[in-house]
Amino acid sequence: MHRISALPTDQVQAYRDGASDGYGNPPERAISNGQGNPCRHCLTYIPEGHEMLVLAHRPFPGTQPFAETGPIYLCAEPCKRYEDAAELPEALTSSPNYLIKGYGPDDRIVYGTGVIASQSQLHDAAQTIFAREDVAYIHIRSALNNCYHARIDRA
Ligand SMILES: [Zn+2]
Incomplete structure (x- = not known):
């Protein structure tokens, strides 16, 4: 079988601490509208009114032509990483x-x-x-x- 994996906690914490995103910019901060803002760490929707990070993430170890980089949201406050599991988050x-x-x-x-x-x-x-x-x-x-x-x- 297989398991679904969220972003590693150390990487997410680095973004919360202001680490540069996939394009070298600091993560933006915004307020979740409660819909369509899934956190890639806890794999749940960021509740309405909660602060979130918006940034370009490159889910690959290095840059190369296939290393697609794109927008993601993360809870701005610490959240519990989705535990690698088979059930859909x-x-x-x-x-x-x-x-x-x-x-x-x-x-x-x-x-x-x-x-x-x-x-x-x-x-x-x-x-x-x-x-x-x-x-x-x-x-x-x-x-x-x-x-x-x-x-x-x-x-
Ligand atoms: Zn989260």
């Missing part, structure tokens, strides 16, 4: 569909793996992608906005 239950695609050990897209999966078929689709041995991990992204949500790792 709250942040992945609001949209009917998600874009998932496999990446190789070189952090580049494994072509032919990308698919729009419905929420209920997310795990089956991930299993199909992991059947390919050249896939190291999978990204879950917004099907409409391409924003990075979380990663799926082999268990």
Whole structure:
């Protein structure tokens, strides 16, 4: 099987402490409207009125042509990291569909793996992608906005 992984706590804390984002800018601060602002650390929606960080995140170890960088939200206050598990976190239950695609050990897209999966078929689709041995991990992204949500790792 496999598990869904949120951003590591040390990385999130660094952003809270003002570390530069994927484009070298300090994270912006804004107030959550309570909808559509999922935190990539606790993988729940940031409650309305709560402060959040808005920043460009590169969910890859280094820069290279395939290291897509894009916008994410994080709770500005400390939150509990989603524990790697198989069940879908709250942040992945609001949209009917998600874009998932496999990446190789070189952090580049494994072509032919990308698919729009419905929420209920997310795990089956991930299993199909992991059947390919050249896939190291999978990204879950917004099907409409391409924003990075979380990663799926082999268990
Ligand atoms: Zn959070």
